[in-house]
Amino acid sequence: MPELLPALRLESGRFFEDAETRGERLIGIGVYDALGAQLVEHAGFGALWLSGLEVSSSKGLPDRNLVTSTEMLAVVQEIRGLSALPILVDADNGYGSDETAARAACQFAAAGATAMSIEDNAFPKRNSFMIAADRALEDADVFADRIRAMRAELDERGLRLELIARTEALVAGLGSEEALARLALYRDAGADALFVQFTTTSADEFLELLPAACRLGPVVIAPTKLPEITAPEFHALGVTIVLFANVGVRCRTRSEAGMLARLAERGRLADVESELLSIAQLFALTAAEPRASCEELSA
Numbered sequence: 001m002p003e004l005l006p007a008l009r010l011e012s013g014r015f016f017e018d019a020e021t022r023g024e025r026l027i028g029i030g031v032y033d034a035l036g037a038q039l040v041e042h043a044g045f046g047a048l049w050l051s052g053l054e055v056s057s058s059k060g061l062p063d064r065n066l067v068t069s070t071e072m073l074a075v076v077q078e079i080r081g082l083s084a085l086p087i088l089v090d091a092d093n094g095y096g097s098d099e100t101a102a103r104a105a106c107q108f109a110a111a112g113a114t115a116m117s118i119e120d121n122a123f124p125k126r127n128s129f130m131i132a133a134d135r136a137l138e139d140a141d142v143f144a145d146r147i148r149a150m151r152a153e154l155d156e157r158g159l160r161l162e163l164i165a166r167t168e169a170l171v172a173g174l175g176s177e178e179a180l181a182r183l184a185l186y187r188d189a190g191a192d193a194l195f196v197q198f199t200t201t202s203a204d205e206f207l208e209l210l211p212a213a214c215r216l217g218p219v220v221i222a223p224t225k226l227p228e229i230t231a232p233e234f235h236a237l238g239v240t241i242v243l244f245a246n247v248g249v250r251c252r253t254r255s256e257a258g259m260l261a262r263l264a265e266r267g268r269l270a271d272v273e274s275e276l277l278s279i280a281q282l283f284a285l286t287a288a289e290p291r292a293s294c295e296e297l298s299a
């Protein structure tokens with residue numbers, strides 16, 4: 001009987017503190033299901049970003065606080081069953097209150113997640129790249145109290161989960177000073193890592209404040225709007241984890257849409273066969289042992 005699950009090499013301890021101590025720099029890739037997590041692991045990346053945008057999109061929903069913590073939990077569980085990579089859960093704004101955030105933190109921790117990111121978008125959150133969206137932020141002290149509430153609940157239950165505090169201050173047009181003040185407040189409230197989000201219009205501000213943010217603590221970024229800068233370049237600036245946050249769902253959706261358009265036009269499988277995994281490759285991917293490599297899958 002083959003092993004159905006790979007041996008898990010889960011980090012115990014403090015993920016970000018350990019990464020800093022070891023001088024570790026990682027790339028995390030956005031995922032929304034276990035299959036995507038397997039592909040990311042096979043490709044050799046070091047972390048999984050369970051992306052709110054990707055999970056929302058995979059359900060045909062906009063990224064506006066519609067996906068619930070229990071839906072995210074189900075994905076954490078399915079991924080943890082197949083991958084030993086660190087799972088960083090994008091928990092939006094914590095789902096509305098201190099209690100919802102603390103409950104989600106405990107559930108994600110118990111399911112084997114490594115970290116949970118919460119952002120200071122007011123409820124209901126809007127994805128950072130939605131144009132003309134209301135950009136109201138949560139009051140900074142209210143948000144800091146949320147971090148304390150999550151930590152207290154985790155500690156009370158003897159659970160360990162790294163907390164990533166993300167500010168949307170640059171996205172909201174509030175400037176670098178506000179962004180840094182919020183990051184410092186969130187760190188003092190107990191966040192293990194800091195995340196500063198930006199869009200095209202705030203990319204310069206982001207690059208300017210990045211060194212100061214990195215002096216406050218371990219930093220996580222998602223440089224969707226600075227696509228020319230490499231992950232090693234960001235690492236050299238002091239960033240601990242670079243997230244390519246939404247590449248999975250965008251790639252799969254685009255390639256599937258293209259294939260379907262050609263199939264609709266031609267009505268013949270042979271015309272799209274070269275765009276498909278073979279059935280054998282699919283079986284190899286989902287077989288217990290041995291699993292197929294990325295090179296084999298894209299051959």
Ligand code: SPV
Pocket residue numbers: 030051052053054063090127128129197222224245246
């Ligand atoms: C996500 O992946 O859901 C993120 C990153 O929060 S982004 O949507 O790119 O802002």
Ligand code: MG
Pocket residue numbers: 051052053090092
């Ligand atoms: Mg998100």
